[in-house]
Amino acid sequence: MSTLPTTPTDDAGSAPAVHVPTRLVVHALVREDGTVDAGELYTVAGLLGMTDQQVRLCIKRLVAEGRFVHEGRGRKALLRAVADVTGSITPNVAYVRHAYRQDHGLAAWDGVWHLFAFAIPESSRSSRDALRDSLRHLGAAPVQSGLYVSANRIEQLVEAQASRLDVAHAVTCLTSTDLRVGGLADPPALAAALWPLDDIAARHDRLAHLAQHCLDRLAQPDDPTGPEQLTMAVQLAAAFTDAMEPDPLLPPELLPQPWPGAHARRLTAACWTALARAGTHAVTGAPAPRLFVQYEELLASIPQHHT
Known part of the structure; x- marks a missing residue:
């Protein structure tokens, strides 16, 4: 997963600093026909502060792993994906759609806490660790050893994972509208204690800062070039993933208001709409990166964002 520095660049005129791994740039530039134009790749990577040597080494590793085949030489080369490799940078549609529904008040919390208890022996330690990782990935927080809680209905997903790990017999699911932890009973106070909201x-906040910068750049009279647009898209997708992956999508009723997540998602949606409107690939006739297509399809499936 890509990460962002804790502070943006000091130069108010430049984009907020976003660290994007070279491999992720390659994945982001895979076009609808499964190819990556090496010239485009080197240009975008350069705009992101990467050297040609970094790109060459990354291509070499990806080819050695059997993820791409390499045709041609240098900037005139073409990479051809052997399989779909864009999953590391594209969002989970159902997860993101739920986030936008919450933002628009279409998924009110019913006041029910969903709890998951398990007692898995040391002999099945790898399965126990995998179940814990799955619970955290699904947004559940540990209450105490072997007990996790979520504000969302994730039982079906947890039970499916427990079955895959062959530990379903050791997992108990229950719900409560009267949860108290360490003397705390107020739902927002519980949320603040159980999840790292700060x-x-x-x-x-970092995602919102980047999205606003991109919107400001796209609104300037001198339209950004095609490579600049692609660079914005890669940065935005990386920052969106960085913000969304650890977000448990707690209902707004449990969060401080105004919540930065809703603001960041609104700006991100507006930015993707502006990038799509700029339409460099539509103008040049080149195949669009799958990243663009997947985000456009996602935005078409969520409630209309407010500007």
């Missing part, structure tokens, strides 16, 4: 909010 860190999650900071990630969304």
